[in-house]
Amino acid sequence: MGLSSLDDYTDQFDLFGVHARLHETKQQRVSRYKSGLTKKLQEATALQPAFCLAEIVQLAKHASLLHVQYRPPVTPPTTTAPTNPTVTVPRTFVLGNCYGCGKLGHQKRGCPAFAKEVGLVVDGMRDNVIATVQRVLQDEHKEETVMHTTVLRDFGMGSTWTARCVMDSVRESKLFDEFIWVEVGTKHFNRSKILMQILDQLTLVSTTEKNNKNETESEELLKTKIFEFLEDKKYLLILDDINLFFLNDLEVLGVPFPRKQKKTSKVIITGSEYHIDNRGANRVLSLNKGLPLDDAWYLFCEKAKMYFSSPDLCFLAEKLVKDCTRGPLEVILLAGALGNIKGGNFNPTMIAEQLAKIIKLRNTYNYRKVAYEMLPSKALKDCFLYCTHYIEHDYINVKGLITSWIIEGFIDGVSCLEKASDEGCSILKELVDRYLLSTSKENHLMMHGSLRDRQHYIFDKGTDVILAYPELFSEAVKIRLVDWDPKSGYSESPDLPMPSTLLLYGNGGCLPGAFPDSLFQEMQDLKVIAILNAGIKSLPSSFSQVKELRILVLRGCGSLEKLNHIEGLQKLEVLCISGTSTLTELPDNLFKHMPNLKTLVLSLTEIESLPSSLSSLCKLEFLILRGCSKLNMLPRLEELSSLIVLDISDCKALKEIQKWILWTEV
Known part of the structure; x- marks a missing residue:
């Protein structure tokens, strides 16, 4: 920080912002303020949600006051609690020995000496x-x-x-x-x-x-x-x-x-000991040390659901447990990382390969990264990373989470909504079995707080762009999932509250060929609309009445020819159009009245150029043009002052990248 006090730093920060005339979002301003704090204050505010400068300043002041007042904890008297006599035997941890008493012939779970410990x-x-x-x-x-x-x-x-x-x-x-x-x-x-x-x-x-x-x-x-x-x-x-x-x-x-x-x-x-005011506390106890080796081993075996009876397997598993810090969460996640062995297949060779892979990864990464890297598919990794965005939510609504995964495109390549939901449930079960998520109250899950920091898993800026944040899907009763049937159409139940999220699933990009013009007439409060794999050529006229819409996703609509009736959606923050080979151009004034648009995805379309109104999107942060094979030029985008990520991968017709792109921090 380099200044005499936090107040001085805050004053200089404000003064610099005024002189530099920076054009930045609230979140960028919060990040810039955090980066100038001392290391202790950065750690103290790392997991605190702050959405504006005033909030992060207040959090920093609280943390600063605690650091000033903090007194090292006084070690409590080492008096022993009255316990029944326990068996204490010198333990030599050799292969095949019980970790309860050190003797051969049984596991700690069945150890008679251990069973007597009170x-x-x-x-x-x-x-x-x-x-x-x-x-x-x-x-x-x-x-x-x-x-x-x-x-x-x-x-x-x-x-x-x-x-x-x-x-x-x-x-x-x-x-x-x-x-x-x-x-x-x-x-x-x-x-x-x-x-x-x-x-x-x-x-x-x-x-x-x-x-x-x-x-x-x-x-x-x-x-x-x-x-x-x-x-x-x-x-x-x-x-x-x-x-x-x-x-x-x-x-x-x-x-x-x-x-x-x-x-x-x-x-x-x-x-955390640095975040709690200990004045007046009569006991300050610490759990900073890891588990004893025998307890860590027992926990690892229990969570891995195997006891490594083979000497070779026991050697590898024991090495993994010995070399880690033996915090309970670390032991549990490393055991869960063995979840790649499916269907009760306890083939010793396969288990040995998995253990060796985990040990190798653990030599390079922290245990959270190891658990992430051991996930066997990109879909699992994407779905897990999305869960880390639930920073402010105690509970994760199952229906809302699976809906968001489908909208994001993590669950794709299925023919109907029912199969997509089933796939989502399978992914949820996999993450729970690996202890990356835990079941909570009915139809809700939880994620351990230390797993939510995405910096443990990804290192490249902008690689975890998501379309919709979890708070939009917190109320399951306001989510509608519809497998579209042209014969029956769609009607809203009078017994349910009006929906805030509508997901319409078509049939292989062919059906329905069109939606009724009046479809959205009674759903003007929708905030999220996702139309997937439908055969529509255009949007119905009633679409223009959905004035509260914040997120629009059109994916896999292979017959979509024109994008109409959305020009006046002023609250739109995310527009995603992907996977349509018939969309070749966009109206030139499309973005003129979308001042709040932050994410624009036009992947896998046949557009050749971008509309000039794109330059009016001063809040645009993510511009994803991946796989636009016919896009032959980019307009000058200097006015996009908030742009963080520009993705032009696989834009094969794009022969020249303007020099300004190399100069900016995009």
Whole structure:
């Protein structure tokens, strides 16, 4: 950063922007501001969603304040928790030995010595931390009222797992009147969602239902209700996976501060040690170290669903586990990477080849990249990368996710919508089996926060361009998937809310030959329209009435001859036309009234030139002309000040690239 304070840097940043007169998007401005921060502040704000300069400045100030106030954690006294006698045998980890007792003849799962070990967790992982937490929870002294568990300096070290074990153990002990688990995720205090989680677990009726007051007033009522309910109760509150936390954040949730209660309630917080305000915490515990080798081996075997009885296989698998950092998430993902072995085929040669490949990749890449590279197809990789765009969403809606995959073109080459959906379900199952996604509540999935950073998987700018962001598909009830039948057509059910997304699937690029002119008359609030593999030659006249449309995808419509009735769609942000050999030209004024267009895809079409109105698209970021074999020239595009990616691969007729392209940062 090079300046005396964050405020100085922010002032200089603003001053430079004024003098340079930069033409950049909000996201580009946020990225430029982040790049000038110190390394610690860059790390602290890396996973925080910020959509404008004001938000990233505020996040940086919060993180800066925490770094100033941060005191190194005090190591808790090394007193041992009372446990039943356990068997302790010197362990020599040779091939074929049990990792529970070191003896030959059985696996750790069936080890009689291991079965006698008494701990809070079945497989013994994280025993010491959990035992320490339990002692604190049982302590009734006034000074022991708030406890922060500072964990996970690196993601995947098992803090959530540990906290859940603590919660399960304490529930059985009946130490508390109320137990509250809050999944904060990667967001910094989405107050509404956290309040609703607390209300649900306390079985309180939501006061937001049928409430005509504004959202702020509703939250105040919720806080009051929570406070009054917990004021005279002894509670255990676990806030899992927090990025930024201050002690006064409890007041924001309506949770009475434990030290002001007559009863000794407890609060456990899991998160990064640099992002949590530890003042007042009576215990700061760390899970930064990996699992013990025997526990890592047991976990690897369990998740891989094989026990490597062959000495050669055991040698390779053991080497893989020994050489990794042995964080729980790493062990699980490396085991999931063996998912290339299908159908119960436990051929030793095939398994050995897969293990050797994983070891070789692990010598070069981090474990996330290894799990990604072991995905056997481009479709799987594309579908997984799309999931990483769910940064702000706790849950991934299954119907919305499969719909987005179809619209993006990741699931292609199928004859009907039903087969496309089936293929999507197969891909989902594969990603879940490899532990890259996990099942959550009904019809929803989750992705671990540390897997969402696309920089782990891709290194080239602009190679992961997507058409539609996940928030457009969050409400399954507003998504319509239609296999078009010319005889029955399409009619909207009066029992369902009006759709926001419509996917029309044709028949091999031949049927239907045309849509009724009135098709879109009653669907004027549509935000996403995708027409795939239809035989239409043009769009119906009612299309011009869909004024709220943001994304239009026309793919595989092999008979499409002209693009009409879309010139006035001023809110359109994405226009994708691909796979039509009959579209040879575009109206010259096509883009004149599309000021918000950010992505334009004209791949695999027969157009020879681009319309002059293209120069009016000052917000255009992605221009994809891949495979336009007859495109013979590009217009001057200097006015496209926001352009990030220009893809002209396989444009065989394009003989000359203007010099300005080499000068710009496209």
